[in-house]
Amino acid sequence: MTKKIGDVILDVNNISLRFGGVKALTDISFDVREHEVRAIIGPNGAGKSSMLNCINGVYQPQEGTISFRGQTFKHMNSRQVAEMGIARTFQNLALFKGMSVIDNIMTGRNLRIKSNLFAQAFRNPFGIGGAQKEEEANREFVEHIIDFLEIQAHRKTPVGQLPYGLQKRVDLGRALAMEPQVLLLDEPMAGMNLEEKQDMSRFILDVNDEFGTTIVLIEHDMGVVMDISDRVVVLDYGKKIGDGTPEEVRNNEEVISAYLGTSH
Ligand SMILES: Nc1ncnc2c1ncn2[C@@H]1O[C@H](COP(=O)(O)OP(=O)(O)OP(=O)(O)O)[C@@H](O)[C@H]1O
Numbered sequence: 001m002t003k004k005i006g007d008v009i010l011d012v013n014n015i016s017l018r019f020g021g022v023k024a025l026t027d028i029s030f031d032v033r034e035h036e037v038r039a040i041i042g043p044n045g046a047g048k049s050s051m052l053n054c055i056n057g058v059y060q061p062q063e064g065t066i067s068f069r070g071q072t073f074k075h076m077n078s079r080q081v082a083e084m085g086i087a088r089t090f091q092n093l094a095l096f097k098g099m100s101v102i103d104n105i106m107t108g109r110n111l112r113i114k115s116n117l118f119a120q121a122f123r124n125p126f127g128i129g130g131a132q133k134e135e136e137a138n139r140e141f142v143e144h145i146i147d148f149l150e151i152q153a154h155r156k157t158p159v160g161q162l163p164y165g166l167q168k169r170v171d172l173g174r175a176l177a178m179e180p181q182v183l184l185l186d187e188p189m190a191g192m193n194l195e196e197k198q199d200m201s202r203f204i205l206d207v208n209d210e211f212g213t214t215i216v217l218i219e220h221d222m223g224v225v226m227d228i229s230d231r232v233v234v235l236d237y238g239k240k241i242g243d244g245t246p247e248e249v250r251n252n253e254e255v256i257s258a259y260l261g262t263s264h
Pocket residue numbers: 019022023024042043044045046047048049050051
């Protein structure tokens with residue numbers, strides 16, 4: 001089955017980011033098409049996390065713009081980004097370890113609820129009764145995510161007691177609860193064993209397929225990247241050195257030499 005990739009949804013134009021004298025990103029441009037799985041790869045310190053942080057408004061680049069669905073932003077803050085439908089998972093899990101799986105995923109839903117307060121007010125003109133219905137609908141949506149991610153058996157388990165691979169899955173669930181149009185994944189397979197990586201790859205592809213979510217991911221495991229991505233951007237020392245299909249990137253001389261002598 002060939003999936004339908006749409007128009008450009010996210011357009012990164014000439015982004016440069018400096019920290020004092022350190023050039024984290026230099027003149028980076030690339031685009032992401034709707035329904036695509038787009039990977040950002042590169043050796044350690046190449047600027048991958050910085051790029052994700054520019055997209056989701058954590059860092060403010062000194063130069064360049066980012067367009068989302070044709071709207072161009074010089075600076076976006078994290079709230080604006082979330083409101084527009086861009087969600088993010090983190091390299092180091094940012095879950096509430098003492099809270100249950102269901103409550104953690106619900107925090108993602110609440111993030112969305114807060115960002116849609118106005119819409120909610122209009123949807124719930126009858127006050128508390130409406131709000132309760134909304135709460136029920138949200139619980140239902142969260143249960144749907146739990147089924148989808150096959151973590152029903154752990155619904156009530158405190159997240160801190162789960163194996164690492166399952167914690168990463170809960171983190172994905174929390175981001176999905178925001179019903180994002182674009183999902184940014186920062187090293188979703190980091191620290192996983194082979195089986196956990198295979199599971200996570202399958203879930204990422206299923207999210208892409210069934211929810212229609214556009215995915216931008218940073219990943220170190222080249223095998224995984226080449227397997228699940230439609231197109232790949234390669235960064236090295238803050239510069240873009242490759243951009244194309246996995247096949248094109250694999251045969252790019254500059255990319256090959258950037259990876260020689262590194263552990264990736
Ligand atoms: N908040 C910050 N303050 C100062 N320098 C930073 C900051 N964030 C990133 N850098 C620097 O920017 C450069 C790019 O770092 P970044 O973390 O984006 O790379 P990366 O490709 O994600 O690396 P890794 O694969 O190790 O996670 C590095 O030289 C890093 O030290």
